[in-house]
Amino acid sequence: xxxxxxxxxxxxxxxxxxxxxxxxxxxxxxxxxxxxxxxxxxxxxxxxxxxxxxxxxxxxxxxxxxxxxxxxxxxxxxxxxxxxxxxxxxxxxxxxxxxxxxxxxxxxxxxxxxxxxxxxxxxxxxxxxxxxxxxxxxxxxxxxxxxxxxxxxxxxxxxxxxxxxxxxxxxxxxxxxxxxxxxxxxxxxxxxxxxxxxxxxxxxxxxxxxxxxxxxxxxxxxxxxxxxxxxxxxxxxxxxxxxxxxxxxxxxxxxxxxxxxxxxxxxxxxxxxxxxxxxxxxxxxxxxxxxxxxxxxx
Numbered sequence: 367x368x369x370x371x372x373x374x375x376x377x378x379x380x381x382x383x384x385x386x387x388x389x390x391x392x393x394x395x396x397x398x399x400x401x402x403x404x405x406x407x408x409x410x411x412x413x414x415x416x417x418x419x420x421x422x423x424x425x426x427x428x429x430x431x432x433x434x435x436x437x438x439x440x441x442x443x444x445x446x447x448x449x450x451x452x453x454x455x456x457x458x459x460x461x462x463x464x465x466x467x468x469x470x471x472x473x474x475x476x477x478x479x480x481x482x483x484x485x486x487x488x489x490x491x492x493x494x495x496x497x498x499x500x501x502x503x504x505x506x507x508x509x510x511x512x513x514x515x516x517x518x519x520x521x522x523x524x525x526x527x528x529x530x531x532x533x534x535x536x537x538x539x540x541x542x543x544x545x546x547x548x549x550x551x552x553x554x555x556x557x558x559x560x561x562x563x564x565x566x567x568x569x570x571x572x573x574x575x576x577x578x579x580x581x582x583x584x585x586x587x588x589x590x591x592x593x594x595x596x597x598x599x600x601x602x603x604x605x606x607x608x609x610x611x612x613x614x615x616x617x618x619x620x621x622x623x624x625x626x627x628x629x630x631x632x633x634x635x636x637x638x639x640x641x642x643x644x645x646x647x648x649x650x651x652x653x654x655x656x657x658x659x660x661x662x663x664x
Contacts, residue, residue, distance in 0.1 A: 402419060412453060424453070426447045426450075436471055439464070442464055442471075449476075461588070461596075465588060466588035471503065474500060474503055474509075485500075487589065491589070494563065494663060495663045558658070559657065561659045561660070565664070566663070567584065569593060569615060569662075575598075576607060577607045580599045581597075582598070585664070591660075592611075592643070593644075594610055595610075611638075613638050616644055627648040627654065629648065629654050630650055632654070633648075633649045634647060635649040643659070644660040645658060645659050646658045646660060
């Protein structure tokens with residue numbers, strides 16, 4: 367087995383001797399559990415309850431759903447009802463099963479009842495997907511006012527400015543004269559531009575599902591922004607056919623094919639690494655090294 371480490375700057379042999387390689391997906395959770403045990407929490411103690419360190423209440427509370435365009439499956443409806451009556455709710459499922467939309471419906475229901483909702487995730491794209499799904503549902507339901515902060519003209523706060531989300535939220539409320547986002551985080555390195563955010567519907571069509579003959583549709587991983595194709599019958603009939611998005615698929619998207627380098631205005635090309643992370647990078651004869659990650663939303 368070989369391990370390749372990629373860094374922005376060359377590492378000395380001394381630095382390499384100090385690298386600890388850990389393959390433990392639960393390490394972060396274990397560290398959080400230790401931190402919760404050694405620190406005092408607020409009255410609700412939701413941190414300890416989330417990790418099973420203390421018991422939490424769990425009930426169901428029916429609530430009429432008015433999230434326009436969202437017709438939940440029984441399991442999704444159960445998740446929403448459970449979240450309304452419980453202190454802690456876990457939703458687990460593979461990509462494309464509607465977890466982000468279910469989360470948005472939960473947030474909408476809580477906000478409609480006058481509560482404040484905080485959406486957080488390990489990645490920015492996961493937050494963006496949830497916010498835009500929530501905003502889209504509120505707009506279709508004619509309930510944009512649900513997103514308004516009390517005593518402010520802002521319709522939503524997004525920590526760290528992201529142009530696509532900011533503009534999307536502004537379009538919902540043109541009467542707002544203030545930005546719908548606030549920038550509180552450090553800027554990205556100069557050689558890394560802002561993410562290019564594209565909806566899944568921009569992906570080109572591919573041949574039908576090899577198993578059942580149904581249409582293969584573009585989907586996005588709500589946490590990473592990775593795009594892929596899966597059978598339109600999933601999860602209705604259980605057909606789990608899936609195909610990866612390739613560089614040629616991405617290059618057939620006009621916006622990416624006609625993209626120019628934001629740094630030197632030269633030509634660009636689409637590249638995808640072994641982990642299926644896509645990016646646009648400078649392809650000028652004397653490349654300036656500038657690149658922009660490509661992320662997809664539902």
